[in-house]
Amino acid sequence: MSWTLPRERLEEASEHTGLSHHTKASGLTLSQLTLHTQEENHKNFNFFHYSLQSMHLPNAFFNSFLESGKSTLACSLSRELHSKGKLSYILDGDNLRHGLNKDLGFKAEDRTENIRRVGEVAKLFADAGLICIASLISPYRKDRDACRAMLPEASFIEVFMNMPLELCESRDAKGLYKLARAGKIKGFTGIDDPYERPLNCEIEIEQKDGVCPKPAALAGQVVSYLEEKGFLQVE
Numbered sequence: 001m002s003w004t005l006p007r008e009r010l011e012e013a014s015e016h017t018g019l020s021h022h023t024k025a026s027g028l029t030l031s032q033l034t035l036h037t038q039e040e041n042h043k044n045f046n047f048f049h050y051s052l053q054s055m056h057l058p059n060a061f062f063n064s065f066l067e068s069g070k071s072t073l074a075c076s077l078s079r080e081l082h083s084k085g086k087l088s089y090i091l092d093g094d095n096l097r098h099g100l101n102k103d104l105g106f107k108a109e110d111r112t113e114n115i116r117r118v119g120e121v122a123k124l125f126a127d128a129g130l131i132c133i134a135s136l137i138s139p140y141r142k143d144r145d146a147c148r149a150m151l152p153e154a155s156f157i158e159v160f161m162n163m164p165l166e167l168c169e170s171r172d173a174k175g176l177y178k179l180a181r182a183g184k185i186k187g188f189t190g191i192d193d194p195y196e197r198p199l200n201c202e203i204e205i206e207q208k209d210g211v212c213p214k215p216a217a218l219a220g221q222v223v224s225y226l227e228e229k230g231f232l233q234v235e
């Protein structure tokens with residue numbers, strides 16, 4: 001498969017790859033450029049690849065309370081993307097805390113570091129050609145904004161699961177809200193720790209007439225947004 005690059009992207013990429021003026025001529029295909037780039041300047045190929053991919057790859061970043069449905073929606077979205085031929089990978093806060101982030105707790109600075117690491121991993125996934133779906137409580141606006149700033153422009157899609165705390169608490173599949181209410185877990189988001197609602201999110205997920213739509217319908221909402229913004233176009 002080969003792509004023909006728009007002139008402005010070609011010029012932008014060539015500034016970073018150090019390609020010759022001759023090579024900058026538009027109409028050059030990606031396969032020709034790739035070969036040329038690898039031969040001429042292998043070290044910079046990564047940037048070029050990244051720059052190209054970033055036009056198309058979003059990073060969906062779900063945030064909200066525990067039990068708001070982040071992980072369920074992340075799975076549903078991943079399946080939906082897969083059915084459209086798009087590879088994705090879910091970075092789930094709860095899971096990452098068993099491995100990559102097992103040294104972190106829930107103090108504000110630990111949560112900051114948690115989100116920073118997830119942003120860095122998302123960058124690597126984008127570089128590898130995957131859509132990254134992050135599912136984290138991520139309660140602080142500044143941490144989410146820092147994550148947005150570290151990713152390629154316009155590729156950070158913040159999805160706010162705007163579910164009432166009462167609904168999340170009533171689900172309590174892990175029994176953690178009960179423990180937090182009893183004072184047995186301290187610093188619990190929504191109980192005795194803050195959650196700062198987004199001011200500038202791309203997508204807001206809400207109940208309709210007091211009912212939470214099915215995960216597949218919510219995934220459809222996210223996919224529609226991504227399609228509308230041209231993220232899922234086939235090259």
Ligand SMILES: Nc1ncnc2c1ncn2[C@@H]1O[C@H](COP(=O)(O)OS(=O)(=O)O)[C@@H](OP(=O)(O)O)[C@H]1O
Pocket residue numbers: 065066067071092093094095097106110111112114115135136137138139174176185186187188189
């Ligand atoms: N004090 C406290 N506050 C909030 N959550 C707690 C806490 N202690 C443990 N847990 C469990 O950790 C999961 C959230 O981890 P995250 O990495 O998403 O949190 S954060 O983004 O760093 O705020 C969260 O689960 P999910 O929301 O399902 O991922 C909880 O199961």
Ligand SMILES: Nc1ncnc2c1ncn2[C@@H]1O[C@H](COP(=O)(O)OP(=O)(O)O)[C@@H](O)[C@H]1O
Pocket residue numbers: 064065066067068069070071072073135171173212213214215218
């Ligand atoms: N759209 C939905 N409609 C009804 N129940 C849901 C929906 N999404 C999630 N749930 C249920 O809510 C609970 C918490 O979902 P989960 O995805 O684990 O939340 P989080 O990842 O935010 O902690 C689960 O029992 C799940 O089955």
